[in-house]
Amino acid sequence: MQRFLFFLGLTTLSVQVDAQQPKTQNIWHKIMPNNAKLQYAGNIGMFSVGAGYVSPNQKWKGDVFYGLVPGTYAEKPIHSFTLKGKYSPINRTYNHDIQVNWLNAGLWTNYSFGSKYFLKLPDYYDKGYYYFPTQLNIGAFVGSEIRYQKWGLYYEVGTTEKHVINYVKNMSSINFHQMWNIGIGLVYHLK
Secondary structure, three states: OHHHHHHHHHHHHHHHHHHHOOHHHOHHHHHOOOEEEEEEEOOOOOEEEEEEEEOOOOOEEEEEEEEEEOHHHOOOOEEEEEEEEEEEEEEEEOOOOEEEEEEEEEEEEEEEEOOOOOOOOOOOOOOOOOOOOOOEEEEEEEEEEEEEOOEEEEEEEEEEHHHHHHHHHOOOOOOHHHHOEEEEEEEEEOO
16 A cells, blocks of 8 residues: 555656646657648558658658558559658748748658568569569659648659659650659648
8 A cells, every 4th residue: 555655646746747847848749740741642642641740940851651542543452651851941931820831852762561562573573674672662852831820731743763763764655744743731730
């Protein structure tokens, strides 16, 4: 019983000490994402949901996404995981409620799950049949975001390393405009 009361007393004391500290000192507030996102297209899944983090100076940003291409658009549903990093050098606040990131430029890497995809060429393919893995993709993009209060809308125009390689190796097989994709997204800023 004494141990229980001692533990209860320490727990109560820690809650009181934690409540007296400013909210920014709370560990949960520090590790909580800055925003939550929903994205359509953009080479990371037909539909993607993610969370984002922003540096204190608002210029560097990182996102984590889970993407899905439904089975109605593929042989089987395609699940993927994406990490994005971006730099936003031109941010403007136009009044208390409206902010615009005029330029977001970044890179992403995407990993697709499933036996249909590979990092190492399977034995049943001849050497050189594929010159890059199908399970891992790397991409680059530019875009913008407009934010009203806590809600934001963004777009990204980008390409993948595979599109660039195919274009450079054989410019007659793919048009320049076919290399590019567009993704649009909705953001809710948590802090």
